[in-house]
Amino acid sequence: MSARRPALFAAGAILLAGCAQPVSLGSDELACRAGDDAEPANGVVLMAQAVDTASFVPCLDTVPLGWHLSDVRIRDGSGRFWLDSDRDGVRAIEVALTPSCSTGRATEIPSDRDGVRRLERVSQVTPGYQGTRFYVFDGGCLAVRFRISGDARVEPLAVATEGIGLLRRTAVEAHVREETGGRLELDPDGSS
Numbered sequence: 001m002s003a004r005r006p007a008l009f010a011a012g013a014i015l016l017a018g019c020a021q022p023v024s025l026g027s028d029e030l031a032c033r034a035g036d037d038a039e040p041a042n043g044v045v046l047m048a049q050a051v052d053t054a055s056f057v058p059c060l061d062t063v064p065l066g067w068h069l070s071d072v073r074i075r076d077g078s079g080r081f082w083l084d085s086d087r088d089g090v091r092a093i094e095v096a097l098t099p100s101c102s103t104g105r106a107t108e109i110p111s112d113r114d115g116v117r118r119l120e121r122v123s124q125v126t127p128g129y130q131g132t133r134f135y136v137f138d139g140g141c142l143a144v145r146f147r148i149s150g151d152a153r154v155e156p157l158a159v160a161t162e163g164i165g166l167l168r169r170t171a172v173e174a175h176v177r178e179e180t181g182g183r184l185e186l187d188p189d190g191s192s
Contacts, residue, residue, distance in 0.1 A: 030072060030081060032059035032165040039175045040167055043072060045186065047079040048172045052187050053099050054140030055169050056116060062163040067092075088156045089149040095164055101141035103134050111135075113166055129157065135166065142166065 029043030040059060048057040063069060063083070070084040070091060080096040106119035113135060122131035128149045135142040144164065146157050173186040 030058075030060045030069065032061050032167060039179070040172055043074070044167060045172060045176060046074045047097055048169055048186055050074050050076060050079045051097050051099055051140055054097060055138040056135070056140060056142070056166040057169060057172055058095055058097050058142055059165045059167055060163055061165040064159045064163055067160050067163075083160055085148075085156065085160070088160075089147060092147055092149070092156075093160050094143075094145040096143045096145070098141055098143070099139065101134060101136070101143050103136065103141075106132070106134055116166065133161065 029041045030047075031041040032044070033039065040057075044057055044059045047059075048054065051057075058079070058081075060069065066086045067083050070082045072081040073079070078096060078098050080094060082091040083093040083095075084090050085092045103119045103121070106121035108117060108119045111118035115137060117134075117136040119134040119136065120131065121134075122129070124130040128147060130147045131145075133144040133146070135144070144161060146161075148156050169186075176184055176186045
């Protein structure tokens with residue numbers, strides 16, 4: 001049994017028990033590829049379980065220099081995390097996974113992710129740069145809200161959001177099955 005299995009079992013037990021309270025995690029628990037096995041971290045599993053309709057799940061590929069994960073909150077029906085920047089402000093970026101989202105007044109632009117629609121809505125360009133980037137996919141929506149307060153605007157947003165990954169739910173399902181020897185499923189009720 002790997003060292004991550006007890007944590008995976010504990011994480012699964014929390015959600016299987018009907019998690020109603022937010023769960024807070026560290027940055028390494030949202031890694032797209034944790035450890036030598038290049039498998040998603042346990043926090044990614046919790047995100048997938050929180051929004052059991054989502055065909056994609058957010059994770060962190062990298063956290064750029066000057067940025068850090070400040071908070072993670074996962075509860076039944078949503079998962080979110082925030083990135084702080086030493087130049088662009090506290091909670092400069094909020095990433096929220098929900099079953100759906102309102103993209104009104106957003107403009108669709110070519111997506112930088114396969115199988116996912118991308119829309120953007122900029123609400124303020126000075127002072128600061130604020131808006132929301134939406135990634136819409138089957139059964140879910142990832143809203144990336146940004147409030148960049150530094151002098152540069154587009155570059156910090158691009159640098160920070162490059163580190164936000166999307167894993168296919170099927171990859172997370174396979175990971176849970178493999179880690180538990182088939183004893184646990186990502187969605188025990190078969191909702192995926």
